[in-house]
Amino acid sequence: MSQSAIAIRGLEKTYAGGKRALKGIDLDIPRGSMFGLLGPNGAGKSTMINILAGLVNKTGGSADIWGFDIDAHPRNAKRSIGIVPQELVFDAFFTPFETLELQAGLFGVPKSERRTMELLEAVHLADKAHVYSRTLSGGMKRRLLVAKALIHNPPVLVLDEPTAGVDIELRQQLWDYVRTLHTGGTTVVLTTHYLEEAEALCDRIAIVNQGEIVANDFTSVLLSTAGDKKLIVTVDRDLAEVPAGLGDRAELKNGRILTLTYDKRTRNAGQVLAAVAAAGLGVIDVSTQEADLEDVFLELTRA
Numbered sequence: 001m002s003q004s005a006i007a008i009r010g011l012e013k014t015y016a017g018g019k020r021a022l023k024g025i026d027l028d029i030p031r032g033s034m035f036g037l038l039g040p041n042g043a044g045k046s047t048m049i050n051i052l053a054g055l056v057n058k059t060g061g062s063a064d065i066w067g068f069d070i071d072a073h074p075r076n077a078k079r080s081i082g083i084v085p086q087e088l089v090f091d092a093f094f095t096p097f098e099t100l101e102l103q104a105g106l107f108g109v110p111k112s113e114r115r116t117m118e119l120l121e122a123v124h125l126a127d128k129a130h131v132y133s134r135t136l137s138g139g140m141k142r143r144l145l146v147a148k149a150l151i152h153n154p155p156v157l158v159l160d161e162p163t164a165g166v167d168i169e170l171r172q173q174l175w176d177y178v179r180t181l182h183t184g185g186t187t188v189v190l191t192t193h194y195l196e197e198a199e200a201l202c203d204r205i206a207i208v209n210q211g212e213i214v215a216n217d218f219t220s221v222l223l224s225t226a227g228d229k230k231l232i233v234t235v236d237r238d239l240a241e242v243p244a245g246l247g248d249r250a251e252l253k254n255g256r257i258l259t260l261t262y263d264k265r266t267r268n269a270g271q272v273l274a275a276v277a278a279a280g281l282g283v284i285d286v287s288t289q290e291a292d293l294e295d296v297f298l299e300l301t302r303a
């Protein structure tokens, strides 16, 4: 049995039309992590999630959830995971309360153990418990789906593009709640094509591109492996052009501000500043700029 929350081996999906959406994915999502699956639209994120949810049939490989193989032990696998789908699908003629009660029934949660109102309160929908779901805003529907995914108290919560259609304030509330769940021990997986979201929330990130995992590491490590760093130097006189000797990655702005991009794996700031001094320039001010996740992402998903 796997000690990972989710373990995926050689996962393949070729859709009926011939599109190979997943090309032999290997991925371990550690228990207790807040894990980001980051990738551009069409990368294969939802395909992977929908296979775990039992909504899409894989065409190869294997996956287990909380140690339960999705083929050999589908019921236990399903009980171990709650999934908030990318598409907002549910019955518009049920109230949020009824929606959750129905879902609890499907999972066989005994009446005495149901937490319907508690969950509605947690996602700030208690005052909407008895209105028709079709009258809810997009953000409220998303939060109702989060409550629905949690009804059977699964150890793993997966959110597929959770911020689509959710306004900024409610997004914050949603994140606060997700963080609380994570602190309480729930393993959280979220897919997103927003870098800032993954960078801000996730302790680990896997980057998916064209059906393949192209990076998988701690967020901090991914950030530090981005090679480029910038040194922004204000010099003591106006320049007409970038002085020779500063390399072809130097840019001049406003006559006095030089932006010097260098690969921190092969050079350091001291060497860059020495080159400025060697060009006969005095330095008035210096600041640095690290690569952010966007740089890593662009580097790795460049076609």
Ligand code: ADP
Pocket (backbone or CB within 6 Å): 015, 016, 017, 019, 021, 039, 040, 041, 042, 043, 044, 045, 046, 047, 048
């Ligand atoms: P993501 O969630 O990362 O945006 P998807 O998993 O939705 O990516 O899609 C991956 C690829 O599979 C895309 O090229 C998409 O067009 C294709 N695809 C997704 N669902 C289907 C489907 N039901 N039938 C055929 N192709 C599909």
Ligand code: MG
Pocket (backbone or CB within 6 Å): 045, 046, 047, 086, 160, 161
């Ligand atoms: Mg998707």
